[in-house]
Amino acid sequence: MVKANSRRRLMIATTGLAALVALLALGSLGTGPVRLSPLTVIDALLGGGTDIQRIIVGEIRLPRMILGLAIGAILGLSGAALQGLLRNPLASPSLFGAPQSAAFGAVLMIALGWADVRSYALPVAGITMAFASVFVLLGVAGRSAGLLLLILSGLAISSLAGAATALVMNLSSNPFAALEIAFWLLGSLEDRSFRHVMLALPFIIAGAIVLISQRNAFRALSLGEETAQSLGVDVGRLRLLVIAGVALGVGGAVAVSGTIGFIGLVAPHLVRPLIGHDPARLLIPSALTGAALLLAADIAVRIIPSTTDIKVGVLTSIIGVPFFLYLIVRERRALGGGVA
Amino acid sequence: MNGKAMLAAQQLEVALSGRTVLHNVSLSLPSGQLVALVGPNGAGKTTLLRALAGLAPSTGGIEVGGDHLSSLSLRERAKRFGYLPQGHLVHWPLPAKDVVALGRYPHGATDPARLSPRDEQAVLRAMQATNVVGFVERPVTELSGGERSRVALARVLAVEAPVVLADEPIASLDPRYQIDVMINLRIAADRGVLVVVVTHDLGLAARFSDTVLVLSDGRLVAQGKPEHALSKQILADVFRISAYRADYRNETVILPWAGV
Numbered sequence: 001m002v003k004a005n006s007r008r009r010l011m012i013a014t015t016g017l018a019a020l021v022a023l024l025a026l027g028s029l030g031t032g033p034v035r036l037s038p039l040t041v042i043d044a045l046l047g048g049g050t051d052i053q054r055i056i057v058g059e060i061r062l063p064r065m066i067l068g069l070a071i072g073a074i075l076g077l078s079g080a081a082l083q084g085l086l087r088n089p090l091a092s093p094s095l096f097g098a099p100q101s102a103a104f105g106a107v108l109m110i111a112l113g114w115a116d117v118r119s120y121a122l123p124v125a126g127i128t129m130a131f132a133s134v135f136v137l138l139g140v141a142g143r144s145a146g147l148l149l150l151i152l153s154g155l156a157i158s159s160l161a162g163a164a165t166a167l168v169m170n171l172s173s174n175p176f177a178a179l180e181i182a183f184w185l186l187g188s189l190e191d192r193s194f195r196h197v198m199l200a201l202p203f204i205i206a207g208a209i210v211l212i213s214q215r216n217a218f219r220a221l222s223l224g225e226e227t228a229q230s231l232g233v234d235v236g237r238l239r240l241l242v243i244a245g246v247a248l249g250v251g252g253a254v255a256v257s258g259t260i261g262f263i264g265l266v267a268p269h270l271v272r273p274l275i276g277h278d279p280a281r282l283l284i285p286s287a288l289t290g291a292a293l294l295l296a297a298d299i300a301v302r303i304i305p306s307t308t309d310i311k312v313g314v315l316t317s318i319i320g321v322p323f324f325l326y327l328i329v330r331e332r333r334a335l336g337g338g339v340a
Numbered sequence: 341m342n343g344k345a346m347l348a349a350q351q352l353e354v355a356l357s358g359r360t361v362l363h364n365v366s367l368s369l370p371s372g373q374l375v376a377l378v379g380p381n382g383a384g385k386t387t388l389l390r391a392l393a394g395l396a397p398s399t400g401g402i403e404v405g406g407d408h409l410s411s412l413s414l415r416e417r418a419k420r421f422g423y424l425p426q427g428h429l430v431h432w433p434l435p436a437k438d439v440v441a442l443g444r445y446p447h448g449a450t451d452p453a454r455l456s457p458r459d460e461q462a463v464l465r466a467m468q469a470t471n472v473v474g475f476v477e478r479p480v481t482e483l484s485g486g487e488r489s490r491v492a493l494a495r496v497l498a499v500e501a502p503v504v505l506a507d508e509p510i511a512s513l514d515p516r517y518q519i520d521v522m523i524n525l526r527i528a529a530d531r532g533v534l535v536v537v538v539t540h541d542l543g544l545a546a547r548f549s550d551t552v553l554v555l556s557d558g559r560l561v562a563q564g565k566p567e568h569a570l571s572k573q574i575l576a577d578v579f580r581i582s583a584y585r586a587d588y589r590n591e592t593v594i595l596p597w598a599g600v
Contacts, residue, residue, distance in 0.1 A: 277434060
């Protein structure tokens with residue numbers, strides 16, 4: 001029977017993705033100026049190996065790996081949740097300007113000089129701006145917005161956030177601070193410590209719990225908002241919860257990593273051929289895929305030979321934007337007639 | 341209100357963006373009836389259906405099964421109404437079976453892969469009644485219009501609610517499917533469900549329904565047995581048509597014929 005079959009496929013896909021994430025996590029811990037084999041990494045994690053190996057793995061690379069995993073996962077999850085909420089395969093946090101807005105919030109904190117004093121000001125400002133941006137986007141685009149309206153509104157909001165960020169840098173009296181902000185905006189997981197992990201992780205976990213708790217409502221929403229409402233889903237409340245979940249996750253992530261785009265867009269699409277289109281079943285596999293993508297990208301930036309380090313946010317965009325173009329081609333028909 | 345009424349409305353008013361689209365609608369409908377809600381375009385048929393289901397804000401009183409609609413939780417309402425909107429939209433290519441299983445959502449069966457035996461039975465009954473069993477494993481987006489509308493109907497029947505509200509369930513179907521869908525709704529009514537159907541097909545409305553409600557400019561202008569509610573006068577005044585009228589095998593035939 002297909003029912004048992006689809007459940008088995010979901011199990012196999014989820015297990016496979018989890019294994020892939022575990023492998024990439026080990027790879028992430030082993031990659032850097034000093035290359036370590038997976039066995040050495042495990043040994044060092046368990047308290048074996050030399051002092052230097054333990055410091056490299058446990059204190060330098062572990063926070064970076066945890067952030068890569070958590071941020072990738074929340075981006076993948078947010079993308080799947082937004083696509084489920086809006087019944088729209090092109091929905092994603094970055095196309096809606098959420099990370100850009102969160103970045104503006106964080107940059108404002110840095111420029112005002114509040115960020116170092118109260119470090120939680122960074123994620124809180126990021127979350128607030130991300131919430132505002134998605135809230136405004138859904139308000140502007142309207143309840144039953146088509147692809148075109150959502151994308152246009154998202155473009156407008158991310159442009160506004162970008163301009164606001166540029167203005168802050170423009171007005172910054174210290175050119176070095178501006179340069180630092182510019183690099184931070186590119187998105188990176190380099191030199192992150194457990195302090196950063198503590199800063200972001202609680203928000204990411206809270207966001208993930210909120211989004212996953214709503215999974216079954218996304219399935220009912222496949223039949224449209226009115227039918228979902230008639231089946232007992234409080235659609236207005238669902239919207240607010242999803243916006244809050246995405247804002248918590250993305251805002252928390254951006255506060256420590258800068259903007260890392262397109263993972264939320266790409267991850268659900270990679271999973272659908274494996275487990276089907278059910279928006280509820282997509283959430284966890286999308287999160288795992290997002291984690292795998294960001295871990296892999298973060299390994300790649302350390303392996304690719306270059307004079308200066310490549311920022312991981314740059315790499316995800318370089319890969320993500322052509323994928324976005326491919327999706328546009330695929331959705332061309334819907335986009336062409338999609339104003340209504 | 342009538343104690344026997346399954347669904348009753350008193351002085352129902354609905355305003356959409358400041359404009360009153362339903363004026364003082366009162367009705368009282370018992371279980372086990374097929375009720376056709378007819379009226380020209382823009383008369384407010386869909387609005388009335390949505391208001392009755394609690395999907396559009398309204399003033400006045402609505403009672404379902406003896407309870408005030410406003411006193412019921414969203415979940416409790418969902419158990420009482422099977423609501424079929426126009427268009428039968430499904431946004432993702434889900435297997436048709438999963439779509440039907442969503443009818444059990446109000447009963448707590450939120451995951452089609454994990455239905456209780458009771459929910460499984462309800463889904464199967466609905467699929468058999470609408471004759472969709474043969475293609476339920478296929479993605480709903482790949483089905484023909486007729487097949488998709490039957491899947492949508494199965495989803496509504498799977499709720500096993502005492503009231504079914506269907507908004508133009510036979511629009512854009514070929515004649516055979518139109519008759520099939522109406523027979524399905526008739527069977528549901530004969531089993532004790534109150535079925536309210538919005539339709540433009542006066543012929544099928546006259547043939548299959550027990551009661552016809554005629555809505556014109558947001559007002560209920562006639563209600564009663566088809567031959568009375570769809571009288572010559574009403575057809576002329578409300579629909580601006582004349583019709584061929586006859587009896588065929590003890591059933592009322594009304595065939596819209598010319599404009600007046």
